[in-house]
Amino acid sequence: MCILRPIREVINYIHTADINNDGWTDIYVSNDYLEEDYLYINHRDGTFTDEIKSMTNHISYFSMGNDIGDVNNDLLPHIVSTDMLPEDNKRQKLLFGPDKYEAYLSMLRNGIHPSFMRNMLQINNGNGTFSQVGQLAGISNTDWSWWVLLADYDNDGFKDLFVTNGYLRDYTNMDFMSYYAEEGQKEGVKIIDVVKKMPSTQLANYIFINNQDMTFSNKQKDWGFDTPVISNGAAYADLDNDGDLEIITNNINEKVSVYKNFSSEKKTRNYLNIRLDSDKKTGAKCYFFSNRLTQYQEFTPTHGYQSSMMTPLHFGLGKNEK
Numbered sequence: 001m002c003i004l005r006p007i008r009e010v011i012n013y014i015h016t017a018d019i020n021n022d023g024w025t026d027i028y029v030s031n032d033y034l035e036e037d038y039l040y041i042n043h044r045d046g047t048f049t050d051e052i053k054s055m056t057n058h059i060s061y062f063s064m065g066n067d068i069g070d071v072n073n074d075l076l077p078h079i080v081s082t083d084m085l086p087e088d089n090k091r092q093k094l095l096f097g098p099d100k101y102e103a104y105l106s107m108l109r110n111g112i113h114p115s116f117m118r119n120m121l122q123i124n125n126g127n128g129t130f131s132q133v134g135q136l137a138g139i140s141n142t143d144w145s146w147w148v149l150l151a152d153y154d155n156d157g158f159k160d161l162f163v164t165n166g167y168l169r170d171y172t173n174m175d176f177m178s179y180y181a182e183e184g185q186k187e188g189v190k191i192i193d194v195v196k197k198m199p200s201t202q203l204a205n206y207i208f209i210n211n212q213d214m215t216f217s218n219k220q221k222d223w224g225f226d227t228p229v230i231s232n233g234a235a236y237a238d239l240d241n242d243g244d245l246e247i248i249t250n251n252i253n254e255k256v257s258v259y260k261n262f263s264s265e266k267k268t269r270n271y272l273n274i275r276l277d278s279d280k281k282t283g284a285k286c287y288f289f290s291n292r293l294t295q296y297q298e299f300t301p302t303h304g305y306q307s308s309m310m311t312p313l314h315f316g317l318g319k320n321e322k
Contacts, residue, residue, distance in 0.1 A: 013147075013305060017068040017077050017298050018283065020128060025283045030063040030081055036113040037063050037081065056122055056130045058114035061098060065305055068298075069150035071159050072214055075287060075296040076124040082145035082163060085118040091143070091201075096172035119145065119163075123214070138216050139163075142206045146232040147305040153223075153236075153245055153261060155269040155316030157293045158210035164305070165205060166230030168252050169198040202228035205249065224259060231257070233307045238314070243271045245314055250307075270321060273312040286313050290320040 012030045019026040020041060027048065029038040037059045040048035052059065060083040071078050086092050098104070098117040108114065118140040122130035134140040145165045153160045170176065176198050184194050204226045208216035220226045233250035240246070244261040251257055263269065276284055276299060288295040297313045 012063065013065045015066050015068055015302070016282070016300055018285070019068070019077055019079070019124075021076065028066055028068065028079060030060075030066045032062050032064065034107070034112065036115055037066075053113050055128060056113075056132065058116055058120075058132060059122075060120050061115035061117045063115075064145055065147040067148045067150045067303060068300075069159055070296045071121070071150065071161075071210065072123070072212075073158060073294050073296075074124075074126075075294055076126055077296075077298065078124050079120075079122040079130065080139070080148045080150065080161065081120045081122070082142065082148050083116075083118050083120075084144045085141045086143045087141040094174060095170060096174060096177070119148075133214060137214060138218070139206075139208055143203055145206075147234055147303075147307065149234055149236055149247075149303055151236050151245055152210075152314065152316035153207070153247075154209065154263050155244060155271050155318070156210075156212075157290075157295065157316045157318040157320075158212050160210050161206075161208040161216055162234065162236070162247060163206040163208075164231035164234045164249055166201075166203055166232070166252070168230055169195070169200055171198060173199050200230075202230055204228055205231050207247075227257075229254065229257065233305045235303070235307045235309045237309060237311050238273070243273075269319060270317040272315045272317060274315070275312040286315075288315050290317055290322060293318060293320055 012032050015028045016025050024042040024044050026042050027040040031037050037052055038050045039052040039055055041051045042048055060081040062084045064082045066081045068077050068079050119134050120132050121134040121137045122132050124130055139161060142163045143165045144167045145163050147164050149162045150159045180194055204220050207219050207223050207225050209219050211217055230252040231249040235248050236245040238245055242264040244263040246261050247259040249257045274286055284299045286297050295315055301310050302308045
């Protein structure tokens with residue numbers, strides 16, 4: 001048992017949730033690069049223990065963001081963490097990737113938890129352990145991903161997955177690093193002038209529909225998210241009070257994007273919003289039952305990179321009416 005130890009690397013995000021379902025709030029920390037993520041279990045006495053190694057087999061390496069929610073309606077919290085692995089082969093080879101195998105072995109010898117450069121979906125086994133299925137689920141490669149938002153965007157009763165991605169300059173571009181190594185050393189050359197030549201690549205954000213079988217399908221084009229943009233912060237909210245969730249993204253050097261949801265116009269699926277008596281009741285849980293549909297949510301307003309949402313808990317009902 002230990003009190004929270006200092007975190008030495010870059011913290012991208014901290015998420016609080018009752019991860020082991022004992023009624024006490026735990027902490028998941030996304031940690032970029034060498035230091036692994038932390039999964040702090042609450043001991044109910046003001047102390048926590050980092051159980052990332054005992055509860056998971058491996059984690060994201062360049063861990064950027066995370067979200068926690070029930071992705072398969074088994075009433076357990078599951079963990080999604082995002083990384084920086086591109087989808088297409090060209091960018092995988094063009095940008096700086098994971099460390100060499102020898103460096104990876106050295107990392108293991110020095111006690112670092114096995115970490116890999118891709119998004120992770122940690123499925124809660126209900127016994128204090130998680131099984132990682134990100135590749136099987138089809139959500140492992142979403143480029144330079146800042147944040148993931150789990151929510152039911154089509155009101156079918158299962159949580160979908162939205163990911164913002166993008167970085168203003170491709171500073172891990174291998175061609176640029178080779179160019180910088182030569183040009184940046186020349187006498188009289190200003191570093192800022194060299195940096196301005198660093199490539200800037202706009203990519204579309206990702207949105208995945210939950211297939212209700214532990215897999216997700218990319219709906220970028222079908223759902224209108226195929227416009228290239230550089231996004232980081234994001235939030236969802238029912239902006240027009242019609243029963244479906246809109247998505248709002250913060251974009252670098254551009255205006256905010258607001259994506260209107262047209263699910264409610266189809267009038268084929270129902271929903272239920274639950275607003276707690278006090279928005280300060282962080283950690284409150286809601287269990288939802290409708291015929292064979294079961295759902296679970298925990299009220300945690302802070303979701304997303306530098307983002308927060310004091311919205312009601314939104315449950316899609318599908319065709320259920322009670």
